[in-house]
Amino acid sequence: MAASFGMLDYIEGSVIAAVICLNIVIGFVQDYRAEKTMQSLHSLSAPVATVIRDGKVEKVKAELLVKGDIVKISVGDVVPADLRVLESMNLETNEALLTGESLPIAKSGYVIMKDELSPIGDRQNMVWSSSTVTKGRGTGIVVATGMQTQVGTIAELLRGKTAVQGGPLKRFLLKVQKSAKNILGLVGTPLQVKLSKFALLLFGLAILLAIIVFSSAKWKITGETLIYGICVAVAVIPESLIAVLTITMAVGTKTMAKGNVIVRKMQALEAVGGVTNICSDKTGTLTQGKMIARKAFIPGLGEIRIDGVQDPFDPTNGKVFFGDEEINSDYISRSRELALFLEGVAVCNLATVHRSDPTNLSSEKVTSQWKATGEPTEISLQVLAMRFGYGKEDLMRTGEWDLVTEHPFDSTVKKMSIVHHHRGRDTVEAFMKGAGEVVVPTLNISEARKEEIMAMIERLAGEGLRVLCVAHKHLINVDPHVRSEVENGMNFIGLVGLYDPPRVETKDAVRRCRIAGVEVHMLTGDHIRTATAIAHEVGILSPGMPSALAKTMVMTAGQFDALSDAEIDALPVLPKVIARCSPATKVRMVEALHRRKAFCVMTGDGVNDSPALKRADVGIAMGLTGSDVAKDAADLVLTDDNFASIVRAVEEGRRLFDNIQKFIMHLLISNISQVVLLLIGLAFQDKNKVSVFPLSPLEILWVNMITSSFLALGLGLEEASPDVMTRPPHDLRTGVFTWEVIIDKSLYGVTMGLLCLISFVIVIFGANDGNLGHDCNHSFNDSCEPVYRARATVFAVLSFLLLLTAWEVKHFTRSLFRLNPERHTGPLAVFHAIWYNRFLFWAVVAGFVITFPVIYIPVFNSVVFKHTGISWEWGVVIGACVAYLSVVEGWKAIKRWRRWGSAGRKVNGIAVVGDLEEGYEFIGETVERKQG
Ligand SMILES: Nc1ncnc2c1ncn2[C@@H]1O[C@H](COP(=O)(O)OP(=O)(O)OP(=O)(O)O)[C@@H](O)[C@H]1O
Numbered sequence: 001m002a003a004s005f006g007m008l009d010y011i012e013g014s015v016i017a018a019v020i021c022l023n024i025v026i027g028f029v030q031d032y033r034a035e036k037t038m039q040s041l042h043s044l045s046a047p048v049a050t051v052i053r054d055g056k057v058e059k060v061k062a063e064l065l066v067k068g069d070i071v072k073i074s075v076g077d078v079v080p081a082d083l084r085v086l087e088s089m090n091l092e093t094n095e096a097l098l099t100g101e102s103l104p105i106a107k108s109g110y111v112i113m114k115d116e117l118s119p120i121g122d123r124q125n126m127v128w129s130s131s132t133v134t135k136g137r138g139t140g141i142v143v144a145t146g147m148q149t150q151v152g153t154i155a156e157l158l159r160g161k162t163a164v165q166g167g168p169l170k171r172f173l174l175k176v177q178k179s180a181k182n183i184l185g186l187v188g189t190p191l192q193v194k195l196s197k198f199a200l201l202l203f204g205l206a207i208l209l210a211i212i213v214f215s216s217a218k219w220k221i222t223g224e225t226l227i228y229g230i231c232v233a234v235a236v237i238p239e240s241l242i243a244v245l246t247i248t249m250a251v252g253t254k255t256m257a258k259g260n261v262i263v264r265k266m267q268a269l270e271a272v273g274g275v276t277n278i279c280s281d282k283t284g285t286l287t288q289g290k291m292i293a294r295k296a297f298i299p300g301l302g303e304i305r306i307d308g309v310q311d312p313f314d315p316t317n318g319k320v321f322f323g324d325e326e327i328n329s330d331y332i333s334r335s336r337e338l339a340l341f342l343e344g345v346a347v348c349n350l351a352t353v354h355r356s357d358p359t360n361l362s363s364e365k366v367t368s369q370w371k372a373t374g375e376p377t378e379i380s381l382q383v384l385a386m387r388f389g390y391g392k393e394d395l396m397r398t399g400e401w402d403l404v405t406e407h408p409f410d411s412t413v414k415k416m417s418i419v420h421h422h423r424g425r426d427t428v429e430a431f432m433k434g435a436g437e438v439v440v441p442t443l444n445i446s447e448a449r450k451e452e453i454m455a456m457i458e459r460l461a462g463e464g465l466r467v468l469c470v471a472h473k474h475l476i477n478v479d480p481h482v483r484s485e486v487e488n489g490m491n492f493i494g495l496v497g498l499y500d501p502p503r504v505e506t507k508d509a510v511r512r513c514r515i516a517g518v519e520v521h522m523l524t525g526d527h528i529r530t531a532t533a534i535a536h537e538v539g540i541l542s543p544g545m546p547s548a549l550a551k552t553m554v555m556t557a558g559q560f561d562a563l564s565d566a567e568i569d570a571l572p573v574l575p576k577v578i579a580r581c582s583p584a585t586k587v588r589m590v591e592a593l594h595r596r597k598a599f600c601v602m603t604g605d606g607v608n609d610s611p612a613l614k615r616a617d618v619g620i621a622m623g624l625t626g627s628d629v630a631k632d633a634a635d636l637v638l639t640d641d642n643f644a645s646i647v648r649a650v651e652e653g654r655r656l657f658d659n660i661q662k663f664i665m666h667l668l669i670s671n672i673s674q675v676v677l678l679l680i681g682l683a684f685q686d687k688n689k690v691s692v693f694p695l696s697p698l699e700i701l702w703v704n705m706i707t708s709s710f711l712a713l714g715l716g717l718e719e720a721s722p723d724v725m726t727r728p729p730h731d732l733r734t735g736v737f738t739w740e741v742i743i744d745k746s747l748y749g750v751t752m753g754l755l756c757l758i759s760f761v762i763v764i765f766g767a768n769d770g771n772l773g774h775d776c777n778h779s780f781n782d783s784c785e786p787v788y789r790a791r792a793t794v795f796a797v798l799s800f801l802l803l804l805t806a807w808e809v810k811h812f813t814r815s816l817f818r819l820n821p822e823r824h825t826g827p828l829a830v831f832h833a834i835w836y837n838r839f840l841f842w843a844v845v846a847g848f849v850i851t852f853p854v855i856y857i858p859v860f861n862s863v864v865f866k867h868t869g870i871s872w873e874w875g876v877v878i879g880a881c882v883a884y885l886s887v888v889e890g891w892k893a894i895k896r897w898r899r900w901g902s903a904g905r906k907v908n909g910i911a912v913v914g915d916l917e918e919g920y921e922f923i924g925e926t927v928e929r930k931q932g
């Protein structure tokens with residue numbers, strides 16, 4: 001620029017400065033907006049706390065807690081504030097963050113500290129903000145929030161004083177390295193780093209190009225050559241690449257949030273579109289998570305059945321039948337067994353169900369007045385007991401029951417038990433409930449009876465019911481706190497079958513996955529028969545399943561875990577359904593998938609799911625039912641726990657990936673074409689052996705400004721192409737720079753560069769006998785008329801072709817004229833295609849329109865841009881556009897015909913074309929092929 005000020009016209013220098021400033025400002029504004037969006041999204045995933053306010057249980061953001069709030073915490077939660085424990089059951093927390101103590105510490109409200117100044121690690125009646133609950137549950141009163149909490153004070157101390165080890169020199173070097181990395185953009189997600197490196201590469205190339213330009217002038221560098229060199233370099237540097245990438249990702253994150261998916265780690269945004277397998281929980285994700293007790297078997301009585309339930313929380317809705325007889329609470333007096341069974345399901349239960357006061361009596365529509373908190377399994381059992389007036393609340397109100405202890409449920413043990421002292425009977429009684437296979441073997445009954453019960457469980461599970469076995473015993477000479485003793489040798493008091501209907505959206509979402517080449521696996525804690533029945537219902541298993549695969553398609557975790565890694569790898573396919581799954585099985589599944597070079601989504605909600613979530617390519621936690629620990633380990637969080645949202649995230653991920661590929665493609669085409677044009681262009685030398693530039697420096701800058709950021713941004717905002725979910729996932733190992741991108745951009749870029757050169761040659765040599773004038777790089781003189789006209793032509797050709805390219809890269813194989821045949825066909829389809837993305841449409845149109853004033857405004861055109869108005873040359877421009885479109889469309893047609901590149905992406909070695917009818921056909925085929 002300095003050179004320009006000194007040696008060239010003042011006006012040219014200031015325009016160049018303005019253009020460069022504008023570029024910087026645009027980049028800055030984009031960056032700023034992206035940053036802002038990111039921040040607002042971050043607050044979405046802020047932790048929530050469960051508080052009791054005005055007697056009602058509510059969820060509020062942790063930051064809205066105030067001193068004096070009563071907060072409930074339970075296993076998996078991150079403690080939201082410093083709490084004095086009021087009430088607790090087996091409560092243990094991990095305070096490693098605060099005290100460095102890695103073992104969990106038992107907490108209880110009954111402990112009274114004698115010494116006011118005892119170290120915080122010893123204060124057992126307190127739980128500290130940001131520690132995690134590793135066991136049990138409790139309530140506490142908030143005594144400090146935010147920066148006043150213990151962890152807050154530590155954070156305050158640490159602020160600004162992050163200690164760095166090593167001597168001053170090492171520290172200095174580390175600092176330099178860190179800021180250099182920051183400046184160069186080598187921090188962030190893998191894609192960001194990759195593209196930053198790519199940008200650096202181009203930067204190197206830019207310097208090389210400048211050197212080539214100077215060498216061609218034999219290093220007799222005049223002001224013009226210097227500026228030309230600089231501008232050629234600028235042409236190649238991708239100024240807007242990183243900013244556009246950030247914005248595209250920010251917008252993607254926002255879209256995901258609208259679709260109920262919160263992005264916690266940016267890497268996931270890139271990875272989720274490329275997953276090949278989704279391993280999903282069943283309860284609450286594939287199903288509604290609203291269980292209804294359908295059937296119960298009570299020894300000594302028989303089977304009872306519940307029909308006609310509309311609202312799963314409302315105990316007054318639906319009828320209970322014993323045989324053909326409708327029964328109600330009166331029946332209890334006739335059957336002691338029924339009473340004991342109901343006591344069991346009500347007492348060994350942490351859920352609460354109650355009628356919320358009907359506040360809006362005026363409203364016409366009947367709103368559900370029943371509310372419930374707790375796990376769906378337990379809610380349904382509570383509702384069952386309440387049908388007979390035997391709910392936990394009813395029982396507790398009698399004042400007869402005193403809680404002694406509780407042995408909690410978790411998905412590894414799959415059972416729970418609770419011990420009470422019954423005042424009236426003066427007995428200590430234990431109730432247990434849990435999965436059939438876990439509970440039945442420990443019961444105090446004959447082997448034959450056990451087999452009978454197991455057969456009954458199988459039958460109920462085959463109907464898609466989750467079957468729980470309920471047991472009871474009087475504790476005599478048994479320590480109620482020793483779990484193994486309590487839970488052994490109990491009496492069988494009943495079975496209950498719970499139905500959890502699949503979500504309505506699930507079936508279609510599973511089908512969409514299949515068409516998109518993504519396999520869905522169900523990893524559930526349920527019984528194998530229950531799981532199989534539901535898997536059939538939602539289409540994870542289909543009746544057309546090849547019999548050779550039936551054995552491996554459905555497995556219990558026991559069977560799966562018994563296989564060695566080698567045996568798992570030898571399976572023709574990995575199981576579609578794993579029943580009785582524990583968190584460790586999930587980890588093995590992820591590893592098995594990775595050994596098969598698959599990329600997977602894994603969902604989880606429990607505390608123990610973190611390892612699997614971390615190891616999966618994309619770990620997804622449940623926002624509603626998931627524990628804080630799981631959410632913390634996850635990359636994405638579903639705010640509605642819905643399987644269909646995962647599929648939408650995959651779609652959004654693919655759209656994002658496509659769009660990033662699109663703008664990179666555009667950028668590279670523009671770079672290659674300019675390198676071809678500007679370097680080969682150095683060969684045009686006038687009589688004095690001085691190169692006559694085919695584009696003036698300002699033309700180069702202008703083309704770059706018009707065609708870089710706005711078009712790239714527009715491409716980043718493209719909607720999903722119609723086939724986004726009908727083709728197999730892209731390969732996450734290759735990333736964005738596929739062979740297709742490399743070949744296409746080279747072809748299109750070289751074509752474009754050559755067309756520009758040809759246009760120049762036609763104007764100079766075709767129409768003006770090769771007259772290159774003299775000194776036409778510097779300013780206008782009469783000999784320069786042909787060169788100035790030729791430049792305007794090349795300028796128009798290059799601008800127009802770049803603008804057309806923005807539309808052409810909307811799809812790498814489909815013709816722009818038949819971009820979306822599902823939506824529009826006929827000769828006007830092309831207008832729909834380009835109109836659909838308004839931002840891009842107006843960016844391109846503005847680019848077209850602005851070319852005219854640049855060419856025609858007098859003085860401005862000749863002094864600043866060093867070109868002049870043209871007439872017949874427009875024929876050349878139109879010809880170049882037609883030629884370019886023919887090459888691009890022709891190449892796309894060849895790709896479609898030969899099934900090259902993305903036109904023939906394959907799943908498991910088989911090309912997927914359009915809609916796959918049934919997934920099993922092709923999986924079966926693959927297996928046969930592998931075996932044969
Ligand atoms: N509260 C409970 N008390 C006793 N047993 C339970 C309880 N909840 C579930 N179970 C038993 O443990 C098994 C596994 O439950 P788990 O919670 O691991 O599965 P889930 O997470 O509900 O299901 P999914 O893994 O499909 O989402 C259930 O099939 C049931 O038999």
Ligand SMILES: [K+]
Nearest residue numbers: 234235237704
């Ligand atoms: K550029």
